[in-house]
Amino acid sequence: MPSKKIFGIVLAGGEGKRLMPLTEDRAKPAVPFGGVYRLIDFALSNLLNSGLTQIVVLTQYKSHSLDRHVAETWRLSGLLNSYVASVPAQQRLGKRWYLGSADAIYQSLNLIGDEQPDIVVVVGADHVYRMDFAQMIEAHIASGKKATVAAIRQPIELASAFGVIDVDQKDPTAINEFLEKPSDPRGLPDSPGEVLASMGNYVFDTDALIAALEEDAERPGSKHDMGGDIIPAFVAAGEAGVYDLNRNEVPGSTDRDRFYWRDVGSIESFYEAHMDLVSPVPVFNLYNRRWPIYTQTLNSPPAKFNRDGYGNNTVVHDSIVSPGSLFSGSRIQNSVLGPWATVESGASVTDSVLFDRVRIGAGAVVQRAILDKNAVIAEGARVGVEHERDRERGLTVTDSGIVVVGKGVHVDP
Secondary structure, X not given: OOOOOEEEEEEEOOOOHHHOOOOOOOOHHHOXXXXXXXXXHHHHHHHHHOOOOEEEEEEOOOOHHHHHHHHHHOOOOHHHOOEEEEEOOOOOOOXXXXXXXXXXXXXXXXXXHHHOOOEEEEEEOOEEEOOOHHHHHHHHHHHOXXXXXXXXXXXXXXXHHOEEEEEOOOOOOEEEEEEEOOOOOOOEOOEOOEXXXXXXXXXXXXXXXXXXXXXXXXXXXXXXXXXXXXXHHHHHOOOEEEEEHHHOOOOOOOOOOOOOEEEOOOHHHHXXXXXXXXXXXXOOOOOOOOOOOOOOOOOXXXXXXEOOOOOOOOEEEXXXXXXXXXXXXXXXXXXXXXXXXXXXXXXXXXXXXXXXXXXXXXXXXXXXXXXXXXXXXXXXXXEOOOHHHHHHXXXXXXXXXOEEEOOOOEEOO
């Protein structure tokens, strides 16, 4: 880590409308992921593993479970002035909510003023990835730029789904233009079939960030967004650089997951990211002990696999099973099961994601579904088999056929 003082800001105030009903009762960064984690754990783990020890989490919508998770899990040593602190909207500038991600930081400038850092790292709270920010900070300092944007390579045909960075053809670390979901972008100098998509992670010189936020606050028509307003202002001034994730070497990463990054902002991408975890050679490896993803330690017994009363064994293939879970003569395949899940005799769970304390009754069938906390699938009920029936029950069914059972919902046959 460079000798300069670094301060971390995690933007965790988004509503997450595209993840409904998973965000009906919680903030998007608080949505469970991968069995035992919350989405925010990935951003915080990356920052902590990178050497940052003073981090604030800016929250807003439905933040109770997120605030509680941060308070109970992310406790650093106060002796060394280290902390991860959840900060709700403070309304220091009037009785109003945050107007955008840039306004969230602008309304929280007192936090930067208290610490007086040289550099501020700003990251989103709802992406799944590994990244060593120390390397990005070093590249930022070496570049002499005032702002640096982290970017990941994507196929040029997918450019319309991202904020794309058009780089200088002679200097691929310099940004020519920031393009929002372009239809006809220019490929990279060293790879014409790829573009650089913004990851929503930034490094700023502190004084330049403060000046940009103050100017943006007074600009008529601004949406006060980091990616839509602040970064384009730095680009226009010739003060923005790009950091290609290909330059980042995370300890313990493999060729398969080295440059993995997922924006899990929709039900489809959230589901697909879980399926990336359960392949025999995972696309994203949770088991990298050199760059761990931290989360709350659960006071739970180990998972248990029983035969049922008829002597049928529990069979589990290509799945992640969390502590406290109990299985009796059931079949689990290609799925991720959260803590204290119960799957009873003759029931099957296939290609699915279960959150905490989900109960699957005897003989029930669950396939290609996401089940939120405390959902109950009654004995003999079927979810994900007949989509019209699922819709009649009031369940969410996506265009691609993923069924979502909301928090605490009881599904009868």
